[in-house]
Amino acid sequence: MTHYRLDFLWSDYLVWSIVSAVIIYAWYVQKYPHLLSPWKLVVCNSRGMAAATVFLVFIVISCADSIHYRSELSVQDGKSVYSTELNSALDLILEPIKKNREKTYSAPFATHLFSKETVKNELGHDQRIFPRLRFGGTHLADPVADWLPDIFKKSLSGILMACVIWLFGFLVVLSVMSRLKKTPIKKLYASIWSDSSMSAFRAVCITIAIMLLIGVPLVYLASYYHVFGTDKVGQDVCYQALKSIRTGMVIGLLATIVTLPIAVLLGVMAGYLRGWVDDCIQYIYTTLSSIPSVLLIAASVLMMQVYIENHTELFPSAESRADIRLLALCVILGMTSWTGLCRLLRGESMRLRELEYIQAAHAFAVSDWRIMMQHILPNVMHIVIMALVMDFSGLVLAEAVLSYVGVGVDTSMMSFGTMINSARLEMAREPMVWWSLSVAFTFMLLLVLAANIFADAVREAFDPRLKAKVP
Amino acid sequence: MGAYLFRRILYGILVLVGVNMITFGLFFFVNSPDDMARAQLGLKRVTPAAVEKWKVERGYDKPLFVNNAVQGFAKVNETIFYEKSIKLFAFEFGESDQGRNIGFDIANRMWPSLAVQLPAFMIGLPIYLSFALLMAFLRSTYVDIWGVLLCVLMMSISVMFYIIAGQYFFGKLWNLVPISGYDTGFDAIKFLALPILISVISGLGSNARWYRTIFLEEMSKDYVRTARAKGLPEHKVLFVHVLKNALIPILTGVVALIPMLFMGALITESFFGIPGLGSYTIDAITQQDFAIVRAMVFLGSVLYIIGLILTDISYTLVDPRVRLS
Numbered sequence: 001m002t003h004y005r006l007d008f009l010w011s012d013y014l015v016w017s018i019v020s021a022v023i024i025y026a027w028y029v030q031k032y033p034h035l036l037s038p039w040k041l042v043v044c045n046s047r048g049m050a051a052a053t054v055f056l057v058f059i060v061i062s063c064a065d066s067i068h069y070r071s072e073l074s075v076q077d078g079k080s081v082y083s084t085e086l087n088s089a090l091d092l093i094l095e096p097i098k099k100n101r102e103k104t105y106s107a108p109f110a111t112h113l114f115s116k117e118t119v120k121n122e123l124g125h126d127q128r129i130f131p132r133l134r135f136g137g138t139h140l141a142d143p144v145a146d147w148l149p150d151i152f153k154k155s156l157s158g159i160l161m162a163c164v165i166w167l168f169g170f171l172v173v174l175s176v177m178s179r180l181k182k183t184p185i186k187k188l189y190a191s192i193w194s195d196s197s198m199s200a201f202r203a204v205c206i207t208i209a210i211m212l213l214i215g216v217p218l219v220y221l222a223s224y225y226h227v228f229g230t231d232k233v234g235q236d237v238c239y240q241a242l243k244s245i246r247t248g249m250v251i252g253l254l255a256t257i258v259t260l261p262i263a264v265l266l267g268v269m270a271g272y273l274r275g276w277v278d279d280c281i282q283y284i285y286t287t288l289s290s291i292p293s294v295l296l297i298a299a300s301v302l303m304m305q306v307y308i309e310n311h312t313e314l315f316p317s318a319e320s321r322a323d324i325r326l327l328a329l330c331v332i333l334g335m336t337s338w339t340g341l342c343r344l345l346r347g348e349s350m351r352l353r354e355l356e357y358i359q360a361a362h363a364f365a366v367s368d369w370r371i372m373m374q375h376i377l378p379n380v381m382h383i384v385i386m387a388l389v390m391d392f393s394g395l396v397l398a399e400a401v402l403s404y405v406g407v408g409v410d411t412s413m414m415s416f417g418t419m420i421n422s423a424r425l426e427m428a429r430e431p432m433v434w435w436s437l438s439v440a441f442t443f444m445l446l447l448v449l450a451a452n453i454f455a456d457a458v459r460e461a462f463d464p465r466l467k468a469k470v471p
Numbered sequence: 472m473g474a475y476l477f478r479r480i481l482y483g484i485l486v487l488v489g490v491n492m493i494t495f496g497l498f499f500f501v502n503s504p505d506d507m508a509r510a511q512l513g514l515k516r517v518t519p520a521a522v523e524k525w526k527v528e529r530g531y532d533k534p535l536f537v538n539n540a541v542q543g544f545a546k547v548n549e550t551i552f553y554e555k556s557i558k559l560f561a562f563e564f565g566e567s568d569q570g571r572n573i574g575f576d577i578a579n580r581m582w583p584s585l586a587v588q589l590p591a592f593m594i595g596l597p598i599y600l601s602f603a604l605l606m607a608f609l610r611s612t613y614v615d616i617w618g619v620l621l622c623v624l625m626m627s628i629s630v631m632f633y634i635i636a637g638q639y640f641f642g643k644l645w646n647l648v649p650i651s652g653y654d655t656g657f658d659a660i661k662f663l664a665l666p667i668l669i670s671v672i673s674g675l676g677s678n679a680r681w682y683r684t685i686f687l688e689e690m691s692k693d694y695v696r697t698a699r700a701k702g703l704p705e706h707k708v709l710f711v712h713v714l715k716n717a718l719i720p721i722l723t724g725v726v727a728l729i730p731m732l733f734m735g736a737l738i739t740e741s742f743f744g745i746p747g748l749g750s751y752t753i754d755a756i757t758q759q760d761f762a763i764v765r766a767m768v769f770l771g772s773v774l775y776i777i778g779l780i781l782t783d784i785s786y787t788l789v790d791p792r793v794r795l796s
Contacts, residue, residue, distance in 0.1 A: 283489065287489035287490055290779075292767075295768045299764050302761070303498065404738065405737065406756055427638075445627055445628055445632075448627040449623065
């Protein structure tokens with residue numbers, strides 16, 4: 001049995017600390033009814049919960065991709081020698097499709113390469129043909145005749161499997177619910193499809209069903225074919241897309257969180273303390289926001305690149321260099337986007353400081369710092385939560401653009417931006433290589449759309465102005 | 472008003488000083504010119520002589536703030552800080568790595584950018600507004616619900632997808648317009664049509680949704696209730712009363728964007744090969760031409776500040792309640 005050594009990157013630590021922070025926050029929220037009530041609105045929003053279900057799948061994938069390890073190659077003098085290749089738990093799961101590289105482009109579900117090659121036939125003559133793939137569809141004896149029936153058969157059995165999994169899961173959840181709510185299963189089942197209070201649960205069930213119906217056949221087929229084709233160097237596109245999810249997630253989440261403390265502190269201070277503090281802080285964020293964000297990011301990333309190149313001793317492996325670059329990109333992206341949040345918090349704190357309860361705290365000689373932390377901060381948290389979820393989608397989209405410009409993540413790191421960037425040149429080929437681009441755009445669309453719809457649900461629940469308007 | 476504007480302009484200059492300090496810090500403190508030379512020359516060709524030559528070519532061989540080698544005013548004049556930072560205020564951007572005058576390039580490349588951005592802006596705004604009005608007029612009906620969903624969907628699609636899909640269908644498949652390129656005079660229209668169309672479409676989702684929220688916010692105000700109580704028909708309430716008042720936040724928000732039109736759209740210009748400021752910026756970034764990046768940062772901030780001041784002025788023009796002081 002091979003031994004493994006966990007080898008976490010900096011971004012892994014941050015991903016896991018965010019996950020634990022969310023869990024602690026959830027545990028904290030459920031103790032206080034006033035904190036819980038907006039989240040209850042989110043949970044009752046069927047559209048939002050359907051989006052959250054899709055989003056959760058992306059989160060699980062990126063968490064699996066955030067457990068990095070090195071495998072042991074050999075033991076020398078009692079010391080283990082570890083592989084230079086840094087793998088993640090996701091790589092472990094996807095090992096079959098990662099290993100099975102083709103020579104070059106092949107279309108989704110193809111059995112032959114996309115381009116002709118000169119091969120010697122039985123008689124020893126050179127022939128220009130589309131050679132069979134090394135991996136995709138090798139189980140077929142006669143690819144021309146068997147191909148369509150095989151795919152049909154396999155997807156049908158995949159769909160059947162999906163139905164079985166879904167029904168089983170549904171029944172388990174149903175029986176647990178009936179035990180908890182002490183209602184008979186039959187009555188509960190009827191209420192799910194008719195009761196409007198169960199509409200969110202219904203939406204989640206349907207979303208899971210759709211995801212299973214698409215996902216299970218694809219997973220089943222992926223062990224026989226390249227379901228999304230292969231790219232120029234023969235790498236499976238499905239593998240690339242799944243690995244790209246983590247990059248997008250890390251950028252979307254970390255960029256806002258990294259600069260969150262500064263934005264919150266400065267915003268609350270400016271709004272509450274006013275005077276010269278306010279002037280200074282306003283000056284800082286006006287200056288930062290006056291620089292066009294792409295240029296500020298480009299300038300910072302260029303400078304950081306120079307720094308990393310000149311200090312290679314600090315970052316031993318290529319992975320750690322790419323990882324540091326990803327983190328730096330997050331910080332820089334955060335730097336350009338915190339100004340908006342800071343401005344909002346300043347306005348809200350300015351409004352709050354005039355309210356009676358703050359005046360009362362003043363009269364009791366509570367210190368400024370305590371007022372800001374204990375009385376103002378909890379009352380502006382809804383703005384922070386809204387900003388966190390609403391910035392996410394923009395950041396994921398920005399990553400793709402920045403990678404295109406050449407100031408995004410490291411080229412060795414898989415991301416939607418690098419996928420689009422390398423696939424863009426394939427557009428000119430005749431016939432067109434369309435699958436890399438479409439897969440990258442589809443995955444990005446799914447991630448961003450889920451985030452946007454969920455963000456809308458959160459905003460509807462948390463924004464007091466929106467709540468007042470609903471008749 | 473005059474005194475207020477004067478103060479705003481002074482504040483704008485102060486902000487520009489801050490921007491310059493940030494870029495100066497980024498370009499000359501985080502990394503020394505030696506570091507930049509080494510990174511740009513590549514690892515193989517780095518000899519002290521090559522680094523020195525690179526620095527002399529770009530004027531980075533001078534001291535940062537005080538030049539003790541010369542006398543008089545030259546002590547401050549012949550320094551990196553003066554040459555690279557102070558001179559920006561006079562719009563003297565110096566020379567790019569190819570030895571071209573950056574100020575001249577910017578003045579030339581501004582117009583193609585504007586040729587895409589201005590029509591896109593003029594066509595886009597009425598479309599966004601009418602779509603938003605339609606949704607607000609038919610609020611909480613299926614038109615509104617699906618309209619908002621459509622907006623969210625359109626917002627979630629990357630700009631690059633619109634461009635690539637547009638180039639594929641209009642350029643490659645249907646041969647309606649050339650895929651990329653640029654021409655002067657009236658011939659430019661066939662090159663500009665697609666970029667303009669795509670700019671309008673890619674902005675539809677976020678803008679229409681944003682205007683819809685503004686309309687809805689305006690519709691929850693007291694004067695609207697009064698208008699309804701008077702017995703005005705709903706279309707009159709919406710198109711006369713609400714539209715007029717909602718245009719205040721919308722127009723003032725839009726005015727801030729007008730100067731930025733000069734900066735061009737990065738991705739669109741680069742994909743369509745339009746020789747504007749957007750593609751200029753991208754080229755500078757990919758070639759790591761630091762002088763152009765610094766010049767564009769400065770120009771962008773100037774335009775942003777002009778936008779801020781224009782917003783203030785437009786507020787007083789459209790809303791008589793606002794007095795600047």
